[in-house]
Amino acid sequence: MFTDRLYEKAKPIWDQYLEHPFVRGIGDGSLELEKFKFFMEQDYLYLIDYCRVFALGSVKANQLETMTMFADMLHSTLNEEMDLHRKYAERIGISKEELENTKPSATLLAYTSYMLNKAQQGSEAEVVACVLACAWSYNEIGLALNKKEGASEHEFYGDWIKMYASDEFTNLAEDMKQLMNQLADDKPEREKAHLEEIFLHTSKLEYLFWEMADKKKMWVEDSNL
Numbered sequence: 001m002f003t004d005r006l007y008e009k010a011k012p013i014w015d016q017y018l019e020h021p022f023v024r025g026i027g028d029g030s031l032e033l034e035k036f037k038f039f040m041e042q043d044y045l046y047l048i049d050y051c052r053v054f055a056l057g058s059v060k061a062n063q064l065e066t067m068t069m070f071a072d073m074l075h076s077t078l079n080e081e082m083d084l085h086r087k088y089a090e091r092i093g094i095s096k097e098e099l100e101n102t103k104p105s106a107t108l109l110a111y112t113s114y115m116l117n118k119a120q121q122g123s124e125a126e127v128v129a130c131v132l133a134c135a136w137s138y139n140e141i142g143l144a145l146n147k148k149e150g151a152s153e154h155e156f157y158g159d160w161i162k163m164y165a166s167d168e169f170t171n172l173a174e175d176m177k178q179l180m181n182q183l184a185d186d187k188p189e190r191e192k193a194h195l196e197e198i199f200l201h202t203s204k205l206e207y208l209f210w211e212m213a214d215k216k217k218m219w220v221e222d223s224n225l
């Protein structure tokens with residue numbers, strides 16, 4: 001299936017996610033709170049534009065069933081996944097307003113601008129290609145960390161792991177994989193290659209997002225740029 005081809009091509013990048021110090025820090029509970037705070041703030045902004053991509057998916061959907069799938073993804077991201085961020089913000093002492101007024105980092109802008117640009121320009125297939133690495137990789141990371149003894153019981157990071165290892169998030173990722181295969185299977189190789197390019201580029205941007213979080217990097221490291 002097309003998603004098998006995507007996974008094989010992206011594997012060298014994906015294998016680095018679980019090795020990344022930020023991800024390992026969530027898994028063993030050693031992650032500095034300040035780094036997680038920076039990550040949650042940037043990730044909240046990310047999810048706002050990620051939701052806009054789902055809304056574009058509903059606009060571009062050819063079938064009512066696909067329009068509904070994108071609308072369901074939009075709804076669950078706004079109300080379930082982003083609730084995780086709002087709850088963490090409360091625990092860390094950040095108000096919802098502060099969260100929404102976070103200044104975007106260079107990596108965040110690169111990632112969301114790329115997704116929105118490709119989604120606006122493309123069809124519903126490009127929309128799925130834009131969001132697939134995001135949903136699928138976080139589910140894979142959540143499920144892997146959930147297998148680590150005690151990780152999902154960690155008093156602070158446990159909730160993050162539970163969210164991304166949950167049946168609901170797993171179903172969401174599986175639905176996106178199934179939709180990608182459905183939409184890509186009868187496409188000519190030229191179009192499949194473009195979908196693959198988007199998947200690889202967003203896979204690299206996922207890695208850059210972990211790097212940004214681990215270094216709390218807005219624009220340039222150790223600079224007030």
Ligand SMILES: Cc1ncc(CO)c(N)n1
Binds near residue numbers: 046
């Ligand atoms: C950067 C990023 N990628 C993927 C997800 C999963 O939705 C997320 N919350 N943030």
